[in-house]
Amino acid sequence: MLQHFTDPALRARYADLAASSVAKRADDCRAQGVLDRESWQEISDAGIWRLAVDRQWGGDGGTWWDFTAAFEGVAAGGRDLGFSLSMVAQAGLIRSLLVYGTDDQKGYWLPRLLSGEVGATALTETTGGSDVTRIRTSAARDGDVYRLNGHKDHITNGPVADMALVLGRVPEQGARDITLFMVDLHDEGITQGPVERMIGNQTSPTGPIAFDNVRVDARHLVGEIGAGIEAIYNTIALDRLLYGVLAAAYLDPHLDEVLAYARRRQAFKQPIADHQYVQGRITDAKFAIEATRYVSYGALDALLRGDRQASLLCSTAKYHAGETLRLGTETALRVYGHLGYMDGPAAHALQDALGTLIAGGTAEMQRKNVFNQMRALAQAS
Ligand SMILES: Cc1cc2nc3c(=O)[nH]c(=O)nc-3n(C[C@H](O)[C@H](O)[C@H](O)COP(=O)(O)OP(=O)(O)OC[C@H]3O[C@@H](n4cnc5c(N)ncnc54)[C@H](O)[C@@H]3O)c2cc1C
Incomplete structure (x- = not known):
């Protein structure tokens, strides 16, 4: 098992919670086109939004690493990309208030967000x-x-x-x-x-x-x-890297299932997992997942330390998030063959994943930011 940078106990706790709430209601909520407010309230009551917030504002006094661990749990256990995207928006708003809000604003808005009201x-x-x-x-x-x-x-x-x-x-x-x-x-x-x-x-x-x-x-x-533009570019950096965290955590169980299916499914007198082209698709997805996970951790570390490469790394994480989600869900669809193309979980996952090529800033805009950051860093050195 790979060593994650995030707390395994927190991750496991929220994965269990999300498996018994978010995952159970995801199909109904998808059909109705609604945010699962019941699960939202359950994870809020469990304290997820308090994790990265100072005690002074009603939080637990932890860091964004703690939130990231819990968020990975929800992404992996809940298996609902949309629900997790709504969480990224909420986390970004909380950070905006923490970084740019006055004490009055923190005292006014944070208790509401921490207790389960929804932000945008x-x-x-x-x-x-x-x-x-x-x-x-x-x-x-x-x-x-x-x-x-x-x-x-x-x-x-x-x-x-x-x-x-x-x-x-x-x-x-x-x-x-x-x-x-x-x-x-x-x-x-x-x-x-x-x-x-x-x-x-x-x-x-x-x-x-x-x-x-x-x-x-x-x-x-x-x-x-x-000063709104500078502030929003700075605070949206957390959202960007959280897309990367989400991509890896969400795809982990997908890829486990793909591998299990490939080992069961027979073609040409052997499991399809024994065919090198199938192995290649699975390993390509694995490469992308691990690269996305660890660049996102690197981006979080840089962001929290105020490192001058933080913006570049957050855009790198966001870029890979979209591409990895697309690749990972497309891999599942391909390996499942026609079963993947049916109106069901694999096709839905791909449809959900495509949204992350646009939401949070398009791939082209991440490229643009990365290039601008590279140029600025080169000029500064
Ligand atoms: C699921 C989802 C959730 C969203 N949630 C939010 C939200 O919470 N808050 C919010 O404010 N917005 C949100 N958005 C909107 C999202 O941020 C925008 O759709 C996105 O920034 C792109 O803007 P646009 O759709 O107007 O495309 P445009 O800006 O019109 O771009 C169209 C195309 O041109 C490319 N392009 C534009 N400029 C350049 C350039 N300089 N160089 C190269 N290529 C370029 C783009 O990459 C894209 O491919 C969400 C979008 C989605 C899909």
């Missing part, structure tokens, strides 16, 4: 997701408050979330005006949904959030006015 991070609009500088959502000052207007699209948890970190503009600020707002989605003037009909990840309701003259108290602006 809303950047993308119809104008595009890769180039977030094209957003149009904007806020105008109205005495002590801001009035927020705009429309976000394709937001993980958007149709069901209780709160969101929203990227918008403050035009009165001038050219450098992109700013982060924490918004209570139960406030007046907000419309959530409908849930978008995607080809996968139906258990992670994704869709629009519209803001019609929504009142946002000035105390809920996160970070400096005009």
Whole structure:
């Protein structure tokens, strides 16, 4: 057994919990296109969101390594990629508040997120997701408050979330005006949904959030006015590496099942596992899984140490996450043959996996970031 960098006891505890909750309800939730709020509450009650949060804010005082161990457990035991994607969004929001929130904001929002309310991070609009500088959502000052207007699209948890970190503009600020707002989605003037009909990840309701003259108290602006882009690129780095952690943990049991099937299934008077081309497909998936797992651990280490390579490694982890999920689930489909192509678990897993080529920043955008980071590091040395 490979030595993981994460706590095996925590991983096993959450894997057991997710196996008896998330995994049991995943098919029903997929059919209904809903987030499994019951399992969400169960893992929240078990304390998953508290793991990386200081005691001062209601957490357990651990680190993101502890959260990562528990998250690996949910990904492996729950076997529901969509549910895990919703968790990545929540984890990213918690980190944004920890890094950029004021004490007042941490005290106000974190207890709600830690106890099981659902969060979202809303950047993308119809104008595009890769180039977030094209957003149009904007806020105008109205005495002590801001009035927020705009429309976000394709937001993980958007149709069901209780709160969101929203990227918008403050035009009165001038050219450098992109700013982060924490918004209570139960406030007046907000419309959530409908849930978008995607080809996968139906258990992670994704869709629009519209803001019609929504009142946002000035105390809920996160970070400096005009500093939203830097803040979001920094905090989204955790989401990126968590995709890599997710890819490896989610695919581990898939690949075990593929191997078991290949050893059972006979063709040309021997198990298909004895055919080298089949072995090659399985080992290619294994190479990708292990590379993704360990680059993600490296990215987390760099991020937590504030290493200057952190952004590069987080994008590397995200890039490999999408490609590995696609390869791993496609490998399963191929090895199962026609059984894999039936409307069932293998095909659903591939459909879910394809979403990770886009969500959290496309492969092209990870390449772009990695190249820019390489150039910047070279110039600095
Ligand atoms: C399942 C899912 C969940 C999501 N959840 C969220 C969420 O929680 N919050 C949120 O804000 N958004 C979310 N999104 C939206 C996602 O972030 C965007 O879809 C993504 O950033 C791409 O934006 P786009 O779809 O507008 O494509 P575009 O930006 O229009 O890009 C289209 C194509 O052009 C390529 N491209 C664009 N610019 C360049 C360039 N400079 N160089 C090379 N290629 C380029 C892209 O890589 C892509 O292939 C989610 C998407 C999915 C699929």
